[in-house]
Amino acid sequence: MGFATRFSVPPVDATGAAERAGSFTKRSIKRESKGEGLRLAVSLMDLTTLEGADTEGKVTHLCRKARQPMAVRFNCPPCAAVCVYPTLVAHAKRELEGSSLGVAAVATGFPSGQFPLDVRLADVRAAVEAGADEIDMVISRGAFLAGKYDVVANEVAETKAACGEAHLKVIFETGELGSLDAVRLASQIAMEAGADFIKTSTGKVSPAATLPVTLVMLQAVRDFHAATGRRVGVKPAGGIRKAKEALQYLVMVKETVGEEWLTPALFRFGASSLLADVERQIAKLEDGNYQSARDFSKG
């Protein structure tokens, strides 16, 4: 398939992958399975704010929302984590004290990653010291596209070491990699180098997460598990805005890697606006009609 590398991956046929991904959108998810799926989606969500304008005040809103997304009567679980820039980790940690939620920090010179490795590693250590439970790193897409796969493998391994106890999510920025073959190869490199999670995108580049891209990553994770026995998580991030799409992802996870991956330990949605639509749909299922956006609290 054209990649001269020690990492062995099968080629991906983009047409076939898109067709298979499309088949998951044809499943009919109704009634109780819809309600259950929507709540499951909330429990898998990394509620995210990654703006230059983020403040402690904004993060406080977000954390409160993540702890209790909906009124108690809706029986909606909390999110899995909040995802913020490193400077806001300590504050988010305080806000989430006493909850099951983790704090994820985007580090390693997010979103471009175009910084010297020691700077990126220092970024990671600072975030971990501030209390981050999870580190979302970006790979050097420049190195990857230039064919320097060992450089990418090495930076993932070094970041993993810098994480200590924190879980490492490796972001590929698939919208910049150019092909599904590249996504499959990047997945293999990251998993072999120690990634706990592989993640599609930063949310700063379009296209971000798509079904075919996430499918290829799920297939890589499934084959890696079969070969090594180690379970790696998958996080599609960016561009998932509708409850219906979230359910399609859940269907894809279930039918590709199996239901055991439908847990926050192995699957996450990185999203900022998805929760609002999921809330609307849960309320619709419970009450029988759609409610106004002002009836739901903002994060």
Added chain:
Amino acid sequence: MSEEHTNRPARGGGTWDYAPAPETMPVHVRETYPLFIGGEFVESTTGETFESINPATGEVLARVSRANSGDVDRAVASARTALEGDWGRMPAIERGKVLFRIARMIQEKARELAVLETMDGGKPIKESRDFDLPLAAAHFFHHGGWADKLTYAFPGRTPRPVGVAGQIIPWNFPLLMAAWKIAPALACGNTVVLKPAETTSVTALHLAEIFRDAGLPAGVVNVVTGAGDTGEMLVNHAGIDKIAFTGSTGVGKRIAAAVSGSGKRLTLELGGKAAHIVFDDAPLDEAVEGVVNGIYFNQGHVCCAGSRLFLQESIHDRFVEKLARRLETLRVGDPLDKNTDVGAVNSPGQLERIRELVASGHEEGATYHESSCPLPEKGYWHRPAFFTGVTASHRIAREEIFGPVLSVLTFRTTEEAIDRANNTCYGLSAGVWTDKGSRIFHLADRLAAGVIWANTYNRFDPASPFGGYRESGFGREGGRQGLAPYVALN
């Protein structure tokens, strides 16, 4: 613990399943379906009927008239009258308009027809909705366009209708096969007597209703229902100019013998035992999907099913593991559920045939793998399955199973793959999976098959000719080539 943590729903790790999603379109199934002759629905002269069973429940769906020789005479006579009358005199562009109207009406009634097709034949609603119906409409649209442009299909010649066509269609794609056969016949100005398969006559009669309402002149298409003897009367009828048959190779041979020397034209689309070849450089996950689509689509009741899987030895174990895993995610059951992937076997007779061949696979020492899915208690069902350790000498590598059972064989080199793929009496279709473009063209040249798919399987388009070599028959359906059997050239 704060309050928000008490409301996390108790869910066991990883148990999220889909609720039943039955198709809710109400359909009107008649108690008895009459024959369609001369533009009218009529009883058979003897009043005899037979049962049409819903294979997913084993219950009687409807009763269907049994056409006898008098009925076939009437049908052929009315087709002749139409040929020499209204239809024969109709300008080609008007003929085309009728075909377009039929196509649009099929689209309008698609949901209802899909439900009927699934109830009568057992195929999943997902397939009748997304495959059979859209493609049936597409064939009428495509051929509607040809009606007034036949001189462009046969440059320098004057295409005229052949006459009255007797068309005998199988039970695996009842409505679609009717469309495949009727649309080109009508586009070329012929008239038709159609004989649907005994177990799946219902949708052909609903299609007849569309013909009537679309303004197709009386007698242009007639539908005579019945068993094999009705088909035989049609084949042997002196008033027929052309026979088109899709079905088993055994019956095809008998038809070929019957029409020889009669001056009737003949096209046959018969069985297959397609080679589906996966090389070690193939996109494996997509190839698994292709293989699954190739053999489990429509419960394997597909003449071009990819029923012999050839795996390059170096990827055999890995591929089989992927396939076995994928097998478990196929949802088998109620064909009317929108989430069903594999439906019911069409008839008890076919189920018997599948079981007999599966038993031979066991006896001849192949290793059986089947889905662990539960099967409904009523109706006719077979779990999706495959055999590994199959060699070219096994019956399951030579005979058409026509069910959801795949035979997995191996090869070492490209030349061996070609040699083994061609080692069959059939020659309908083949599939090739490789990342190497030059290899695709090399194989496409050397494989004896009418249709060859590369890095995909079971793709159909009305513009693309379909048909076989060897004991898979002769003649093409679809495209320019598919018009040829229905025109007489000067």
